[in-house]
Amino acid sequence: MPGGLLLGDEVPNFEADTTVGRIRFHDFLGNSWGILFSHPRDFTPVCTTELGRAVKLAPEFAKRDVKMIALSIDSVQDHLAWSKDINAYNGDEPKETLPFPIIDDHKRDLAIMLGMLDPDERDSQGMPVTARAVFFFGPDKKLKLSILYPATTGRNFDEILRVIDSLQLTAYKKVATPVDWKNGESVMVIPTISEDEAKDLFPKGVFTKELPSGKKYLRYTPQP
Incomplete structure (x- = not known):
């Protein structure tokens, strides 16, 4: 797919609409570490389990000074409605807020720029959906590690925490x-x-x- 980031590349300072309003990515990261993870579609089974797990682990990411942000090719309105399902899946109150924002990429601009599209998985209109990409950024806004899963395979968030521990230790x-x-x-x-x-x-x-x-x-x- 066109686009994509290589290790050591500085992530573009893109602007995007999210569930917490419009952001500039570098401002969102500030001086923290960051993880950007994409999912194929809202209101789908594997994605719901993944974001539910991410919600549960949000305090662990916060302890490591890691800011979390998700992305899919759905609208902010869909993200907010889906967040109720994610919270309910976790056994919590079905509210619209999560501990991290979700980016609205319904035009697929960011998915193309960052190389996140899965060529083998398509929606009902025949358009490719986002793969399960995970990008780790350091305080310098540079890509430190990336993992790319196909849409059909759910991620292991314990492994994501493990590699953050490794990245932070070996950085210093x-x-x-x-x-x-x-x-x-x-x-x-x-x-x-x-x-x-x-x-x-x-x-x-x-x-x-x-x-x-x-x-x-x-x-x-x-x-x-």
């Missing part, structure tokens, strides 16, 4: 997170750090796993 510490890492577990010392520098940076100690090659590149340290 000279470490990397290994496979299946979770917050609080040991991390890896990046290869560009010398052994002497590692001793200064990681006073809790560095453990090197011995390998047949004799190369000492698997270095672990408690999460700083």
Whole structure:
């Protein structure tokens, strides 16, 4: 699809109508981290479960100073009406407000610009709907990570929180997170750090796993 963002790209400072009024995206993010996630259509089953989960996890995102915002190709009026269903799905009062705004992209302008359209899923008019894209932005407004799911596969929001923890940790510490890492577990010392520098940076100690090659590149340290 045309458009799209690459890692390291600064997200355009677009304007959009949302369930909380018109926004400029950079102003909305401010100095916080941000997550922009799209869904195919309002009033659809998988999307309802996803946004319901996002609502439940909103306090966790707030603790990490992450601003959340959703997008679909429906109108603000539809978003507000659908929000009642999302709250009811969660067992809460069916009100029009969610802890985060939803962008109105009924003309598909943003979906095209950001590369969010799913070419294989179409609405009743034969128009492509939005895929389940997840974009993570740092305080510098640059794309730090993206995940793209087809419309038929619901996202795992626990994984989304996990990668935010990794992104924030590795943005400020000279470490990397290994496979299946979770917050609080040991991390890896990046290869560009010398052994002497590692001793200064990681006073809790560095453990090197011995390998047949004799190369000492698997270095672990408690999460700083």
